[in-house]
C-alpha cells in the first residue's frame with residue numbers, strides 16, 4: 169500500500185473527534201501524566217516536555233488503547249544541545265556557535281544533539297531558529313544565528329541536515345522544526361511576541377530566505393511565531409502560512425503553533441472573541457498541530473458540527489501530521505532508541521569544546537594578548553561576576569532556565585569556567601592566579617553604605633580621579649580593587665546572565681548592568697593591563713569598557729567548555745577565529761545597528777552618538793594577519809574567486825566573506841549584503857585561491873509587487889575579512 173493510500177484509508181476511518189485529537193499537542197509537564205494518559209487514549213497526536221519512561225507509557229496508551237492506535241510524536245526544546253537534561257552535552261548558544269561561521273560544525277552539533285534527544289526517546293526537536301536578531305534589545309537574541317539572513321539560513325539549514333540526517337526513521341535522528349515563522353525578532357522595539365510592522369515585501373526581502381533554505385534542507389516542521397505582522401497574528405495569518413509557506417514554497421510538513429498561541433488570539437491579541445473563533449481561525453490559517461491549547465479540541469469539533477468550519481481543513485492538517493509520522497516510521501518504531509551511552513559522551517563533549525574554541529572572538533588587542541610566560545607577569549587577577557559562574561556562561565535554554573521535570577537547578581560537571589580555564593593554563597608556570605567577584609551582574613546591592621547608585625558611581629569616579637581609598641565601603645569592589653592593584657594583569661569577566669535574557673525578557677538598556685561599569689572604572693585607575701572577556705547572551709553597549717581595556721574578547725555563552733576555550737585564546741594556545749554574527753551598538757539608542765542598513769539617512773548618525781557601531785558584523789581579530797588580492801567574478805557561473813594570504817607568523821583560520829551591492833536598483837537596497845563565506849586554514853606565509861559560488865538571490869531585489877528579479881546594472885562584489893569597508897577589496901561587474 170502506498171503512503172498516500174495508507175493515509176487516505178486512515179483518514180477515512182477517523183471520526184471528527186479523532187481528527188481533532190490528532191491536532192492537539194499536550195504539555196505533559198503542565199497537565200501531568202494522568203490527564204496526558206487520557207489524551208493518549210483519545211488519540212492525541214503529540215506531546216511535549218516529557219522524557220524517557222513516561223514517553224513509553226504514553227505511547228503504549230496511544231497505540232494500545234486508542235481506537236485507531238496512531239502513534240503520537242514527542243517533542244522537546246534542544247536548541248543548543250539536549251541541555252534541559254543535566255547529563256547531556258551543553259553546546260554553546262546558537263549566537264555563540266554562529267561566530268564559527270562553520271556550516272559543517274553546526275551540522276555535527278545538531279547530529280550529536282539529535283542522538284542525545286533520541287536516546288531520551290524523543291522524536292522531535294523544536295530547533296533550529298531561523299529568526300534574525302537585528303535589535304539586541306530582544307530577549308531571544310542569543311537563540312538566533314545573528315542579524316544576517318544569509319548566515320542564519322546557511323547555519324540553520326546545516327543544523328536541519330544534522331538533526332534529520334538522511335533518514336527520519338533512523339534511531340539517532342529527530343524531526344527538526346524551523347522557527348519562529350516569521351519575522352519574530354523584528355517586532356517593533358524588539359519586544360518579544362509584539363507586532364512586527366513590516367510589509368510582506370520586506371518579509372520576502374529579508375526574512376523568508378532562511379526559511380526557504382530550511383525547506384530546501386528538508387525540514388519536516390515549522391513553528392508559527394507568537395507575534396503578528398502589521399496587526400495579523402501569525403497564528404491566524406493565511407497569507408504567511410498558506411499562500412506563501414504551502415502554496416508558493418511547497419512546504420508539506422507539519423506546522424505547529426507556539427505555546428498556547430491559539431488562546432492568545434483571544435486573551436492577548438484580542439482578534440477572536442472566544443476559543444471557538446480562535447480555533448477556527450488557527451485551523452483555517454494552516455496550523456496542523458496546536459501546542460498546549462487543549463480547549464481547541466472541543467471548540468474545533470463544535471465549529472465543524474455547526475458548519476462554520478469545513479472538516480476538510482482538519483483532513484488536510486491530519487494528512488500533514490500522518491505523512492511526517494509515516495516518514496518517521498512511527499508505527500514500526502514508536503519510541504526513538506537513540507544511541508545508548510551517547511548522552512554526554514566523550515565525543516560530544518569534545519565537539520562542544522571545539523565549538524567553543526572556534527567561536528571565541530577577539531575584538532581588541534593592544535598587544536597584551538597572547539599572555540606570555542616571560543616572567544614579567546607573576547600575578548594575574550581574575551575578576552568579575554561571570555568569571556566563575558557557569559549559569560552566566562551557559563545563558564538560556566539549559567536545565568538552569570528550563571529544567572526537566574524534577575531536575576534541580578544545580579551545576580552539574582563537567583564544565584570549565586573562565587577562572588578554571590586560566591588556572592589550568594598557568595598551572596606549574598609560577599604565575600599566581602587570584603579571583604575576586606567584584607560585583608553582581610544585576611543586583612546593585614553589594615555596596616552597603618549607600619543605596620543611591622548615583623552617589624555610588626560618583627564615589628567610583630572620585631576613586632579614579634583622586635586615588636582615594638573610600639572604595640573600602642564596598643566590600644566586593646574593595647576586594648577586587650585591592651587585588652587588581654597588586655597584580656600584573658587583570659582578566660575581567662563581565663556581561664549579563666540568563667535572568668536578563670530569554671522569552672519575556674527584553675532589555676531597554678544594553679549598558680552593563682549592576683555595578684559592572686563602576687568596577688571597570690575603579691580597576692582601570694590602577695594602570696594594570698586589563699583583558700575584558702564578555703560573557704553575555706547578546707551584544708552589550710560597552711564603549712567605556714573597550715576604551716579602558718587593553719584587550720577585549722567576546723565569548724557570548726560558550727557552553728560547558730567556554731571558559732577553557734577563552735583561556736586557550738588568552739594564552740595563545742588557540743589562534744582566535746570567531747567572527748561576529750551580530751553588530752554591537754555604542755549605546756542602546758543607536759540600535760538598530762545591523763550592518764546592511766538602507767542608504768538615505770541624513771548624516772547617517774545621531775548627533776549625540778558616533779556614526780559607527782562599536783563592533784560590526786563579521787569582524788574578529790587574529791594573532792596573524794590576512795591579505796586579499798586577485799578578486800575575480802565569473803558571471804556565467806556567478807562564482808567569486810579571491811586569493812587570501814596569511815602574512816603573519818602563526819597558523820590561522822580565516823573566514824572569507826563575500827558581499828554584494830546592487831549599485832542602483834528600482835527599490836532601495838543595502839550598500840552590502842553577505843552573499844557567501846568560506847573558512848580557510850592557512851600556515852604562516854601560505855596563500856590560497858578561494859572560489860565561492862553565489863546564489864541568484866544574492867543579486868535579486870524584491871519589487872513592490874513582491875516579485876523578485878535581478879535588475880540589469882552594475883554590482884559591486886566585495887571580498888574580505890569583515891563587513892567593514894576598510895576590510896574589503898572590491899570589483900564592479902555588470903549583469
Ligand code: GLC
Nearest residue numbers: 216244245294347426427671
Ligand atoms: C516556547 C518558545 C518556543 C518553544 C515552545 C515549546 O514558548 O517560544 O521556541 O519551542 O514554547 O517549549
